[in-house]
Amino acid sequence: MKNKVYPDFDTAVADVPDGITFMSPGFGGVGIPRNLLAALHRQGAKNLSGISNNSGSMDDKVDVGTLIQAGQVKKMTCAFTAPTHPSQITPFVKMYNDGDIDAELVPQGTLAERMRAAGSGIGAFYTPASVGTELAEGKEHREINGRTYVLEFPLPADFAFIRAWRADTFGNLQFRLTQRNFNPVMAMAADITVVEVEDAIVEPGELDADNIHVPGVYVDRLVKIPNDGIWD
Amino acid sequence: MPDKPRLERQAMCDRLAMEFQNDWIVNLGVGMPTLCSNYIDDSKEIIFHSENGVIGYGPLSQEGHEDQHLVNAGGQNVTQMPGMAIVHHADSFALIRKGMVDVTVMGAYEVSENGDFANWRIPTRKGGGIGGAMDLAACAKRVFIAMEHTTRDGDPRMLKRCQLPITAPGAVTMVATDLGLFLVKDTGFELKEHAPGWTLADIQELTEAKLSAAPDLKEFRFRD
Numbered sequence: 001m002k003n004k005v006y007p008d009f010d011t012a013v014a015d016v017p018d019g020i021t022f023m024s025p026g027f028g029g030v031g032i033p034r035n036l037l038a039a040l041h042r043q044g045a046k047n048l049s050g051i052s053n054n055s056g057s058m059d060d061k062v063d064v065g066t067l068i069q070a071g072q073v074k075k076m077t078c079a080f081t082a083p084t085h086p087s088q089i090t091p092f093v094k095m096y097n098d099g100d101i102d103a104e105l106v107p108q109g110t111l112a113e114r115m116r117a118a119g120s121g122i123g124a125f126y127t128p129a130s131v132g133t134e135l136a137e138g139k140e141h142r143e144i145n146g147r148t149y150v151l152e153f154p155l156p157a158d159f160a161f162i163r164a165w166r167a168d169t170f171g172n173l174q175f176r177l178t179q180r181n182f183n184p185v186m187a188m189a190a191d192i193t194v195v196e197v198e199d200a201i202v203e204p205g206e207l208d209a210d211n212i213h214v215p216g217v218y219v220d221r222l223v224k225i226p227n228d229g230i231w232d
Numbered sequence: 233m234p235d236k237p238r239l240e241r242q243a244m245c246d247r248l249a250m251e252f253q254n255d256w257i258v259n260l261g262v263g264m265p266t267l268c269s270n271y272i273d274d275s276k277e278i279i280f281h282s283e284n285g286v287i288g289y290g291p292l293s294q295e296g297h298e299d300q301h302l303v304n305a306g307g308q309n310v311t312q313m314p315g316m317a318i319v320h321h322a323d324s325f326a327l328i329r330k331g332m333v334d335v336t337v338m339g340a341y342e343v344s345e346n347g348d349f350a351n352w353r354i355p356t357r358k359g360g361g362i363g364g365a366m367d368l369a370a371c372a373k374r375v376f377i378a379m380e381h382t383t384r385d386g387d388p389r390m391l392k393r394c395q396l397p398i399t400a401p402g403a404v405t406m407v408a409t410d411l412g413l414f415l416v417k418d419t420g421f422e423l424k425e426h427a428p429g430w431t432l433a434d435i436q437e438l439t440e441a442k443l444s445a446a447p448d449l450k451e452f453r454f455r456d
Contacts, residue, residue, distance in 0.1 A: 027284040027321070028307030030300070055359075081359030084262055097358050105360055108283060109325030109367030116322040127329065129367040132401035165301075177301035177318055178284045184320040213320070232300065 001170040001204050005222045009039035009229075012194050012221045013161075016040060020158035021049040023115070023190055024064045025182035031175070033161040034062040034230040035196045035223070040161070041066050048073045051115075051157055053108065053182060054080040055092035062230060068092045068101065075102040077155065079111055105135065106155075112185055114155035119188025119218075124153045160190030164214075167197045168204045171219025172212045180213060187214045194221040198231070236429045238381070238410035239452060246271045246455045247425070248337055248376045248408050256334035257281050257327075259368055262306040264378045265337035271455065280304075281333060283364040285324040288316040305364070325367055333372040338365060340377045340404075342394045345420035345441040347404045349377060350396035362399075369400030381409035381438055388440040390414070390421060411435050412452060419444065425452040 006012040013036060016022075022040075026032030041062070048067065055076045056065020067073050069091035076092065081103045083090060095101040106114070107129045117125055126149035130136045140151040162183050165176040173195060175183055187193045201224050225231065241264050249271035252258055257279045260266050269280060269291065279288050282304045289304060290311035298309035319327075327333070340351040349369070353360035369375050382388055390407070407414040412435060413425040421439070423432055424446040436443050 028303035028305070030284075030303050030307075053363075079363050080361045082353070082357050082361045084361050084363075086354070086357060093359065103359065105362060107362050107366035108321075108364040109328060112321040112325050127367075128370045129329070131370060133366060133399065134397050135362075135366065177299065177312075178282075178286055178303050179301045180318055180320050181284045182321045185322045 003169045004171045004220060005169050005201055005224070009035050009196065009223050010042060012036065012223050013039045013043050016043060016045045016159060018045050019047045020045070021051065023157040023160040023186040024050060024052040025162065025186050026063065027053055027178065027181040029057065029059070031163050031179040031181045031183055032063050033163040033196050035225055036161040036194055037064065037066060038062045038230060041070055041072070044072070046072050049075045049077070051077045051155060053111070054078055055103070056090045058083065058088050058090060061232070065091050068095065073101060075104070077104045077106060077111070079106055079108040081105050107135065110152050111155070112182060114152055115182070115185035115189040118154035118156035119185055122154060124151055126151055155189065157186070157190040158192065160186040160193045162187050162193060162195040164195050164197050166199045166207065167195060167201050167222050168207050168216065169201055169222070170204045171195065171216030171222060172204070172207050173214040173216070173219060174207060174211060175213050184214050187218045192221070193219045195219055195223070197222055197224050200224070236434070239427050242267050242270065243452070243454055244378050244408040244410060247413055247453060248378060248406065250453065251376070251406065252276060252278050252335065255279070257332055259283065259328070259333045259336040259372065260305065261336065261338035261365065262363070263339050265339060266304070266306055266308070268337050281327070283324055283328070283368070285319045285321055286316065287319070287327070288313050325364065328364070328367050329371045331371055331373060333368065335374040335376055336368040336372040337376045337378060338369070340379045340389070342389050342391055342396055343377050343379070343404050343407055344391045344394045345416070346393070347402040347416045348394045348398045349375070349400065349404050350394045350398050352399050353397050355396070365399050369403045374405045375400070375403040377404050377407045379407070379409055381411040381435070388438055391440045411438065415446065422446045423449055425450055427452050
């Protein structure tokens, strides 16, 4: 089987061009591909469109906000264009207020389902979320069995950067607890999926086939996080 | 009247948690609603769901015993409970959209007498924080709100119609504020329990919407 292991993070993101759309998972600080984002920051690709649950956190750890602060991102698609508390002024908030970055705000379940649609050949879907709110304005509505839904379209990406617990060299992935969050649907939705692995990259056959969370056919590149990498 | 004591946040959340029924799937929003999980009733089994894909998590982790891979919707480290299950984000919201969540408890800036509520954007900010609130509000069987009765400036939050962009129309069924417990009926807000020392007329003065008294209106119920 094809061996998808790359020697380091910089090599794994070296060919990421300007202008692509990328996905960055994570929720509550868990399951964020911090090593790959740090490498993309070093690599310097510009005019990127980011897809993520939030638009960067207040802590000083590497996340999508690191790329935003560096001016590498022109647009974010996410469920938070403002942090949960007004006192939290992230780099994104400053740039958004100044008109230096665009954003599309999407309810979190719709965001995840749009990724699943992109990763599973679904042309569009109807959801009840956001009906009756300003986020549904201008969208196609349809009543089905007495309930009103809005039409939502798939959300694909050129690259997904993924954080997994274990992998085999072919790219079959396992996640641990809430590290899983958006990782599987992002891995499915992207053309090129690049993964940083915490615990181990083992030989094909060593992971239980019944316990694979993302099959390796969706995965293109793997890097084991080294001892001096970003672990939290 | 402003000198009368108001209810503590924990008492407000205790009261909402008393409404949880055995076997309910409960989703707690970030902030004040997480206090609902501090109310323990051994006669009921509650399944706590968090939108990041945890079904059946336990209490907050003890310091020094955190599992860095397990957090709730607020990013707090929580513990595993026997029978806990993990799914990815799209499946977590599949469960929500199917209507399996019996109640979601959220904070709000405003609630209106027709059950609309607003909790994702304020006019002084360009952006908003929706998170999973719209999916949950549209699809959970019940929406409970925990919020202060008035704004920091003393303006009412319980209104005839929301002034801020809403999160979902007609979704709210129960509201706990620091002045009492309210039901949202077809006829509007009904005061079910009042904070000690507060009368319906006192509370009405701080409420834009018209309040009616529940047939069994009584004093606020605290944790036993």
